[in-house]
Amino acid sequence: QVQLVESGGRLVQAGGSPRLSCAASGRTVSTYSMAWFRQAPGKEYEFVATITGSGGMPYYSDSLKGRFTISRDNAKNTVYLQMNSLKPEDTAVYYCAAQFLGDSRERRDQYRYWGQGTQVTVSS
Numbered sequence: 001q002v003q004l005v006e007s008g009g010r011l012v013q014a015g016g017s018p019r020l021s022c023a024a025s026g027r028t029v030s031t032y033s034m035a036w037f038r039q040a041p042g043k044e045y046e047f048v049a050t051i052t053g054s055g056g057m058p059y060y061s062d063s064l065k066g067r068f069t070i071s072r073d074n075a076k077n078t079v080y081l082q083m084n085s086l087k088p089e090d091t092a093v094y095y096c097a098a099q100f101l102g103d104s105r106e107r108r109d110q111y112r113y114w115g116q117g118t119q120v121t122v123s124s
Contacts, residue, residue: 002026002113004096009118012086016122020081022096022115029053030074033100036081037108038092039117047106048094049081059105086122093117 008020022034035050049060049070058070069082079096097111104110 002029002032002098004098004113004115006094006096006115006118009094009120011121011123014087014122014124016086017082017084018086018120020083020094020096020118020120022079022081024077024079024098028074029077029079029098032098033105034070034072034079035097035100035105035111036068036070036079036094037097038090038094038120040089040092043092045095045108046092047108050100050105051079061106083120086120088122088124091120091122093119 003025004022006022012018031053033052036048037045038048039045047061051058051070051072055072067084072079095117096115099112101110
């Protein structure tokens with residue numbers, strides 16, 4: 001089993017640049033693809049980004065590419081999401097996911113493990 005704990009969510013002003021972290025425990029996740037999703041109030045889950053186990057081949061939602069950067073430190077069993085130039089519409093709970101099951105990497109049901117989420121609120 002893998003436990004994922006997100007952190008770094010907070011209230012920020014528009015234009016801010018927080019970094020989210022997702023710490024894994026239970027076993028190493030260095031061989032797993034990891035991903036970030038988000039859910040805004042009253043909306044469906046939205047894919048944000050994913051990264052392979054080696055840290056190569058990051059892949060982003062087209063709408064977020066250029067503002068968000070996913071990275072990982074396998075020595076720390078941790079994945080990061082650097083968010084830049086935040087907008088009020090980026091307000092959401094951000095979730096970390098691990099172990100891609102092999103179909104569409106943008107689908108929430110294609111990841112086995114999930115964290116509890118961290119709230120990011122962007123004020124205008």
